[in-house]
Amino acid sequence: MSKLWGGRFTKQTDRLVEEYTASITFDKELAEEDIEGSLAHAAMLGRQGIIPAEDAEAIREGLLKVRDRIRKGEIEFSISDEDIHMNIEKHLIEEIGPTGGKLHTGRSRNDQVATDMHLYLRRRVVEIVELLHKLQSALIDQAKANTDTIVPGYTHLQRAQPILFAHHLMAYVSMFGRDAERLMDSYKRINVLPLGAGALAGTTFPIDRHFVAEQLGFDRVYENSLDAVSDRDFIVEFLAHASLIMMHLSRLSEELILWSSTEFRFIELDDAFCTGSSIMPQKKNPDVPELVRGKTGRVYGHLIGLLTVLKSQPLAYNKDMQEDKEGMFDTVRTLQGALQLFAQMIATMTVNKDRMREAVNQDFSNATDIADFLVGKGMPFRQAHEVIGKTVLYCIRNGKYLLDLTLDEFRQFSELFDERIYEVLKPESVVNARDVYGGTAKPQVIAAIARAEQELERTAAWVAAHGESE
Numbered sequence: 189m190s191k192l193w194g195g196r197f198t199k200q201t202d203r204l205v206e207e208y209t210a211s212i213t214f215d216k217e218l219a220e221e222d223i224e225g226s227l228a229h230a231a232m233l234g235r236q237g238i239i240p241a242e243d244a245e246a247i248r249e250g251l252l253k254v255r256d257r258i259r260k261g262e263i264e265f266s267i268s269d270e271d272i273h274m275n276i277e278k279h280l281i282e283e284i285g286p287t288g289g290k291l292h293t294g295r296s297r298n299d300q301v302a303t304d305m306h307l308y309l310r311r312r313v314v315e316i317v318e319l320l321h322k323l324q325s326a327l328i329d330q331a332k333a334n335t336d337t338i339v340p341g342y343t344h345l346q347r348a349q350p351i352l353f354a355h356h357l358m359a360y361v362s363m364f365g366r367d368a369e370r371l372m373d374s375y376k377r378i379n380v381l382p383l384g385a386g387a388l389a390g391t392t393f394p395i396d397r398h399f400v401a402e403q404l405g406f407d408r409v410y411e412n413s414l415d416a417v418s419d420r421d422f423i424v425e426f427l428a429h430a431s432l433i434m435m436h437l438s439r440l441s442e443e444l445i446l447w448s449s450t451e452f453r454f455i456e457l458d459d460a461f462c463t464g465s466s467i468m469p470q471k472k473n474p475d476v477p478e479l480v481r482g483k484t485g486r487v488y489g490h491l492i493g494l495l496t497v498l499k500s501q502p503l504a505y506n507k508d509m510q511e512d513k514e515g516m517f518d519t520v521r522t523l524q525g526a527l528q529l530f531a532q533m534i535a536t537m538t539v540n541k542d543r544m545r546e547a548v549n550q551d552f553s554n555a556t557d558i559a560d561f562l563v564g565k566g567m568p569f570r571q572a573h574e575v576i577g578k579t580v581l582y583c584i585r586n587g588k589y590l591l592d593l594t595l596d597e598f599r600q601f602s603e604l605f606d607e608r609i610y611e612v613l614k615p616e617s618v619v620n621a622r623d624v625y626g627g628t629a630k631p632q633v634i635a636a637i638a639r640a641e642q643e644l645e646r647t648a649a650w651v652a653a654h655g656e657s658e
């Protein structure tokens with residue numbers, strides 16, 4: 189088998205070297221993007237008179253045939269053709285003869301592969317924003333159904349203050365909203381055309397990069413040819429954003445796992461999202477959130493991996509850069525799978541409102557509010573804190589909660605207590621007293637849900653404007 193670059197060589201490539209250096213086993217994932225880029229390049233070559241118009245047309249037809257055969261699974265890629273670029277070129281030449289060899293005029297695999305990666309990632313980013321949107325919608329639906337559900341809020345995993353369950357869920361809506369915003373912002377750095385940079389210095393042919401950019405829907409063209417072929421910061425940025433999404437998913441996973449335990453019983457995940465144990469018949473394991481929590485590690489790994497691949501590489505292209513792909517593909521798959529499953533899992537989970545109420549009634553998370561009550565009566569906060577600390581200790585020693593104490597018992601700790609304390613201590617009062625922007629009072633949470641829904645409409649409009657629905 190002769191190589192497309194075989195001219196200068198007198199020996200066959202060692203078989204092991206061939207296998208070690210080939211990227212076709214994974215970069216075949218870029219087949220669609222590679223052909224898309226080639227179609228635009230060929231059109232430009234014909235338009236600029238760099239190759240005859242009929243050759244450009246023959247190449248176009250040939251590429252479409254090759255694409256069709258790839259889509260039908262008729263083409264078997266070969267390791268000896270190294271990568272997706274040369275595999276496709278070889279099939280093009282097989283399809284239309286030596287004219288196919290004109291496609292690579294004024295182009296290098298270096299600017300070609302960079303272009304493929306930009307095309308690939310800009311699609312995936314839109315898809316991921318759409319998946320984030322779905323997950324946010326599912327969380328908002330659950331929040332809307334739980335604007336009266338009170339649950340203990342925690343710090344240090346100790347019960348701190350009661351909050352609306354809706355408020356807790358909306359915290360994640362905010363996180364995923366920022367994640368979507370980051371991806372949408374990164375789009376403008378992804379949507380830049382490297383093609384035309386050649387191997388590193390540009391090309392001697394009178395190409396028109398702006399025409400190619402327009403054909404491919406790129407907003408801009410890379411300013412510097414060396415930068416165009418050797419930069420992968422747009423992928424690092426994507427991996428960083430993906431890491432943050434996985435981190436958020438992992439925290440939510442942890443909560444879902446805790447909440448489904450017998451100790452909490454706050455929620456129940458749908459049977460379809462859990463699995464059983466091969467030995468313990470009573471078990472229903474939250475495998476999906478556990479696995480998402482676990483897969484967070486591999487995405488962080490890909491981020492550090494690529495940063496390390498890039499560090500110390502001299503300009504411009506080096507073969508090291510071929511290592512930019514597998515981590516990116518794996519990240520896209522991992523992330524898309526997690527987001528898809530989470531949207532469905534959140535939508536189908538059962539919220540055990542009674543159990544949450546029971547938990548709220550059996551804790552001291554209203555303690556801050558009696559301290560605030562005494563402060564309202566003129567006691568310095570620090571002193572009130574001390575008084576309530578003693579009151580809570582009294583309760584613990586006597587097996588009571590604050591709401592169980594008689595007024596006389598309260599008065600042992602301060603003369604300032606009166607009947608109104610019982611109203612102040614009710615979970616609803618405690619929640620609704622936090623009536624500040626961003627707080628857990630019901631009217632604030634309802635307003636926050638409305639704002640989040642408006643935000644989601646803007647995200648949906650962005651997806652519609654940037655998606656490529658074929």
Ligand code: ARG
Pocket residue numbers: 211215271297298301505507509510511
């Ligand atoms: N398979 C290569 C990669 O993914 C394509 C670019 C090869 N360029 C080169 N000069 N060998 O990076």
